[in-house]
Amino acid sequence: MTLLDRPPLDTAVPRGVLPAIAARIDAAIAIRHDLHRHPELAFEEHRTSARIAELLQQWGYTVATGVGGTGVVGTLQRGQGTRRLGLRADIDALPIQEDAGLAYASQREGLMHACGHDGHTAILLAAAHYLAHHGRFDGTLQLVFQPAEETGSGASRMIADGLFERFPVDAIYGLHNWPGVPTGHFGFVDGPAMASVDWARLRVVGKGGHGAEPQGSVDPILAAAHVVTALQSVVSRNVDPRQMGVVTVGSIHGGKAANVIPDVVELTLTVRAYLPEVRDTLRRRVAEVAQHTAAAFGARAEIEFPRGFPSVINHPEQTALVRTVARAGFGDAQVLDDFAPRTASEDFAFLLQARPGSFVFVGNGDSAPLHSPRYVFNDAAIAPAASLWARLAEHYLVEQPA
Structure with a gap:
């Protein structure tokens, strides 16, 4: 049976x-x-x-x-x-x-x-x-x-x-x-x-050093914090308000000690949209905003952004x-x-x-x-x-x- x-x-x-x-x-x-x-x-x-x-x-x-x-x-x-x-x-x-x-x-x-x-x-x-x-x-x-x-x-x-x-x-x-x-x-x-979904891995690369002498370093934590904030503008200022887009920073990792500025901070993101053209806009602007924001602090943003599914x-x-x-x-x-x-x-x-x-x-x-x-x-x-x-x-x- x-x-x-x-x-x-x-x-x-x-x-x-x-x-x-x-x-x-x-x-x-x-x-x-x-x-x-x-x-x-x-x-x-x-x-x-x-x-x-x-x-x-x-x-x-x-x-x-x-x-x-x-x-x-x-x-x-x-x-x-x-x-x-x-x-x-x-x-x-x-x-x-x-x-x-x-x-x-x-x-x-x-x-x-x-x-x-x-x-x-x-x-x-x-x-x-x-x-x-x-x-x-x-x-x-x-x-x-x-x-x-x-x-x-x-x-x-x-x-x-x-x-x-x-x-x-x-x-x-x-x-x-x-x-x-x-x-x-x-x-x-x-x-x-x-929605479509794309996963991104973002590395903000700076120059590590002693926390007591930040002037000799390029602080990737500071740059990454501004990148996270700037990414919140991608949907609100690049997508038609009648359309849908979501940019979420799901993780951020960098540093191990309170008095040490690390070399690198790593972030992971998901990007979602309903329409293919909105998806393309989000992918382009996420990369641009991350790279230019990091550059403003003397750091460098490296992004891996393979396409997920539509x-x-x-x-x-x-x-x-x-x-x-x-x-x-x-x-x-x-x-x-x-x-x-x-x-x-x-x-x-x-x-x-x-x-x-x-x-x-x-x-x-x-x-x-x-x-x-x-x-x-x-x-x-x-x-x-x-x-x-x-x-x-x-x-x-x-x-x-x-």
Whole structure:
């Protein structure tokens, strides 16, 4: 007996949740808790991938493993339909020590599923079971279990490994749970839905010396302090107030003693935007402001500024479709018309650059924030979200008229 073959629960089925998914929700939750106990970092998700592949194979999917490193793709084809739908879940965890007090807490020191990727995987697996055993569709379903979302490299690695050539889709959809949004509710965003992110490492190089004789030194701490302040002008004075940009200095390190001026101060930054042109402006101005401000104090700013990943930009037709499916299945009250874009980032952006699709937000209820050691994924989100994926697949993969 597999986890998803347990008998039904004796509970009322919430609106929009498919009865077959509700009947085995305890099994889906058990899978989630198992994944939560065994978190794995980016490209180390070997146990997670093996468990996913095992379940998909049991349910009749054709399974490919090792896609983009540790990715898994499950394919289910029915009928003669030519339409092809992709659904994606991320599977990696974070280097965070859990402090949520769960009975099924992480068994790996310093690692936890602090972003709910264990929940996203359980959602897609619950939908996978339903579609394999009860799904009414005509076409090809591609279920993509992606590694390394947290590092921003998993999606691009799968694409480089021929994801869409080997497992073609006409549209791709993904989701993310969101704390503060009621469970069973869904948020849809047209256009930019999540921000781009670029990470910068900045070195302010001066000339060290004795703290009692600063005139013989070039103080990189003083220069770095002014750089941090000056960087706060980048958004306010270079970006249209109607647009979004964020520049955050997340760390600053320099010096070891109170009476010693160091040679170097190191800073790390993140830079975020919705629009590509704003992103380019921020990248240019961050470098210019840092370099010129440091130079004003006789120091030198060296910056490493590789591109991270772009903003998540939902395609209008695919977003309208999944919103319509949600309204039909769950009612207007559970579809949040005023859901705003988020300034966090997601490497699903690369998938949306390659194929049309949409990224959906799923309510996680009243929980601690994402990436918090006290964050808890809400198991009550699994059945509604899995039902949305199942409904979307059955709606999208229909026999087309001749």
